[in-house]
Amino acid sequence: MDCSNAARLASNCPRRSNSGLRWTNRRLRRVITTYLIGLAAITAVLIATWVLQLKTRNAGHVDITWSFSLGLAAVIYALLADGETVMRLLAGVLGLVWSARLGGYLYLRNVGAPEDSRYTALREKWGQAQDRNMLLFYLFQGVMAWVLSLPFLVVAYQQAVVAAPLLVLGVVIWAISVLGEALADYQLMAFKADPANRGKVCRQGLWYYSRHPNYFFESLHWVAYIPLALGSSLWWLTLVSPLLMAWLLLKVSGVPGVETPEGKRKREGYDEYVRTTSSFIPWPPKASKHKV
Numbered sequence: 001m002d003c004s005n006a007a008r009l010a011s012n013c014p015r016r017s018n019s020g021l022r023w024t025n026r027r028l029r030r031v032i033t034t035y036l037i038g039l040a041a042i043t044a045v046l047i048a049t050w051v052l053q054l055k056t057r058n059a060g061h062v063d064i065t066w067s068f069s070l071g072l073a074a075v076i077y078a079l080l081a082d083g084e085t086v087m088r089l090l091a092g093v094l095g096l097v098w099s100a101r102l103g104g105y106l107y108l109r110n111v112g113a114p115e116d117s118r119y120t121a122l123r124e125k126w127g128q129a130q131d132r133n134m135l136l137f138y139l140f141q142g143v144m145a146w147v148l149s150l151p152f153l154v155v156a157y158q159q160a161v162v163a164a165p166l167l168v169l170g171v172v173i174w175a176i177s178v179l180g181e182a183l184a185d186y187q188l189m190a191f192k193a194d195p196a197n198r199g200k201v202c203r204q205g206l207w208y209y210s211r212h213p214n215y216f217f218e219s220l221h222w223v224a225y226i227p228l229a230l231g232s233s234l235w236w237l238t239l240v241s242p243l244l245m246a247w248l249l250l251k252v253s254g255v256p257g258v259e260t261p262e263g264k265r266k267r268e269g270y271d272e273y274v275r276t277t278s279s280f281i282p283w284p285p286k287a288s289k290h291k292v
Contacts (some may be wrong), residue, residue, distance in 0.1 A: 072098025151225030
């Protein structure tokens with residue numbers, strides 16, 4: 001049968017191509033709608049956090065709720081997506097566990113503590129406009145969280161379980177990154193809890209090999225979703241999150257906020273630590289110039 005014949009087109013020509021196009025468009029709209037629902041949920045969490053800081057005058061709560069908002073987005077995507085059940089479970093569970101671990105740690109670290117000096121400095125800088133600017137700052141963080149949540153969305157919409165090697169690779173990277181960050185956080189917290197270490201530089205455990213091992217493993221965590229997304233036409237979107245997180249931690253809110261001139265002066269031997277120890281990727285340190 002020649003489907004190019006106009007007389008036969010209406011009755012005999014298959015319509016699979018057109019229906020497939022309509023299905024693709026419907027599915028794309030569903031993906032976008034799900035992603036926008038994630039944005040609404042994240043925004044609601046951060047606005048509620050902003051209202052809370054109006055009462056407590058402690059903007060540091062946003063560090064905690066920001067982490068939890070990403071876990072919430074992962075669960076929303078897993079529930080609303082029409083992907084393969086295993087992939088939806090992976091997106092929801094991996095995102096939620098990572099979020100709960102990080103948010104829980106930040107809660108334990110900050111509960112009952114005064115406002116972080118970074119936020120106090122912003123209040124002083126903004127003056128009477130601090131409430132408005134703090135809201136805009138929170139909303140900006142919400143947008144960053146929304147962009148970072150892309151891997152959860154892409155994995156949740158995977159139509160088939162990825163090949164076993166890719167599945168294992170993704171889960172192994174996820175486990176190494178989450179456990180590595182948890183270990184780094186615990187080692188630093190234990191070091192700071194000892195009064196004898198006041199004013200000293202933590203060089204214990206992972207901190208012997210990197211000045212910011214927690215940031216390294218946090219960035220590595222977002223790499224875990226790349227192999228889980230391979231095979232999807234949207235897999236390339238998962239490249240955004242590890243690059244964005246590394247940029248934020250190295251250039252915006254992570255290292256620049258920690259390695260300040262004031263912070264260096266307060267800690268004995270910090271200049272030597274900077275000279276000998278990798279800033280990001282764990283690596284054996286250089287020989288100390290003071291070593292005999």
